[in-house]
Amino acid sequence: MKADVGAPISTGGVGALLRLPVYGRKIGGAAEYVIIPALALAASLVLFGIFVGLFGKNPLDLYFYMYQGAFGTWFSWQNTLTRAAPLILTALCTALPAQLGMVIIGGEGALLIGALSATSAALALPDVSPWFVDIAMAVAGMFGGGLWIALSGALRQYRGVNETISSLLLVYIALAILNYLVEGPMRDPTSLNKPSTREIGAANMIGNIPGMEVHWGLVFGIVAAVLSYILIYHTVFGFAARVAGGNIRAAKVVGLSVGKLILITCFLAGAAAGLAGMMEVAAVQGRTNANLAAGYGFAGILVAFLARQNPLAVIPVSILLGGIGASGGLLQRRLGLPDASVLVLEGVIFVMVLASDTLYGRWSFFKGKAG
């Protein structure tokens, strides 16, 4: 049974976190992947309730406000989905290379480079139709972000540089490039106290999804997640990637081109984060400035690990974390809890989900059904 769950990857200590499961083969197995995380989540909420209770707040109030702030009203839902939208795309930046056993944590850098590339594309095309500008922005954003993470992949493949470290360091380089361009060559001279690029123009802004106040990034994120799922679990490429992730030597022995797999997967991962950056520019900020470094890339790492690197699971987990973010404000306002309490909850969930890893394959209930 254990083998079905996926073999640990041989990338040392971090690799142990990454068991790459084969989903949906057996009904029992699928149920396991829903019930165990749900139990972990419930346990986290109980623990967090106790934690909040120790500070003299009523845990029932806590649960009520969390529900109300995240999912209780139509407005709360939109608030949650707005926050979830960039997370789906940045989580894919970690989840895709994870199939190859790589731990990429530099989604923030790809997002920033994607945003810069997209803004440059829009500013370079002043008098063309908005449709064309937006497509150019998306292509430029995905290309920029893709190259950024492919750089980490190339360093690992050709120079043996640890991709976790290199992708993280590339975040700081991306931020430095962004600050340099925004405060220097690309600066709008009228942006005195808030150095920014020129605006891409109201006509080029991508609006909201009709009927709701959530921008199109949510739809793009869901489409990208579904495509990633199909790529990983239903194509030869994805199968090859998973084989290489399981045992890189075995993959080479059977003649898989591991280098190509790494570069392409990293490029796709970076493209997802780059698209998130493009959406932040085209749907929210309207220009590039330091506001873009809001930590979506880093939050995406958490989402990917909670989703156990499954591209489809990234969607509900993003919505969950978006909901926690949305309800965090209400907790501050109604219960007087500091902002850090939300981080405590996210930390508890993270630990519980990782700890619950040990439960997979141990319950005869699931085995019986599966067998």
Added chain:
Amino acid sequence: MNFDKISRRRMLQGTAALTVGSAFTLQRAAAADTTVGFIYVGSRDDYGYNQAHAAGAAALKGMAGIKVVEEEKVPETDAVEKTMESMINLDGATLLFPTSFGYFNPHMIKMAQKFPKLRFEHCGGLWTDKDPKNAGSYFGYIDEAQHVAGIIAGYSTKSGKLGFVAAKPIPQVLRNINAWTLGAKLANPKVTTQVIFTGDWSMPVKEAEATNSLVDQGVDVITCHVDGPKTVVENAARRGAMVTGYHCNQSVLAPKAYLTGAEWNWEVLYPRFVKMFTSGETIPNFYRGGLKEQLVKVSPYADMVSAEAKKKADEVKAALTAGTYTIFKGPIADNKGKVVIAADVSRGQTDPELEKMDYLVEGVLGATS
């Protein structure tokens, strides 16, 4: 309807429904009092920018009929739009103070257009007549307080070397560095201010490194313009240097090193705005002021500050308060020797040229780019 048939149970149900109904009305009535929302980009107890605003919000809490709701650590993304909407939809806020500079455009503007009956007040002074009329922007001439603190710094330094840890070389920051240095030069024309830019508003590690490096160079009075001066103040004090504070009073962090400081005075402004709002008076869309309008203040001087320094600082403070003193009065040269304000030119606080400041005055060691 046959009244005889109304059972006792029905009766009770009816009464209960009425009670619930009236409870709702009561709640509505309470909500009809003014709810004011405050949004901070960092944490409310950062001993800096956000704490200064939170102190202003706290000053409203005693006012009758005013309810204050607050949210901290809200990034300058669409998250702040949703926070504003959440305060409006779920808390009934009618007056909002998104306090961070980056909240203004496009976030607050978008919300002001969406909720034309509500009032939005932003800190930073960015409003122009193209922006919605139910939005406003206020700011304080804190360089006046920096100028006074600079005088104290100039009298207190023994090495003649001052230090300034700054975030970014933008007009607002340059204006503070220049005003502080010009103040110090009133005490001792030979002082120099070494400036170090950290590159961003909240970079505690770089701020600590900058502070250490300044002390290593012989600097003995340090100030800063970053979001949370805590790191700079504590590190400077630990290394035996003196400090003048910024944003709010940091004397509790370094009682033996804190000479004075330039503080915001939102405790005065926010009750003023809320009174205007509740009495139906329109809050000016563009509101600015300095020591005279009580938008900024100078921390009480420490005991170690010399009598001479206190006297000169009080003199200038009184003149600034009376409106008879100009900080940026020519001739002023920049640190490359170029005259930036000619001998016969006097740039008062409202002069738009000061908003575009892109130079460091003579005596400042450092470059804007």
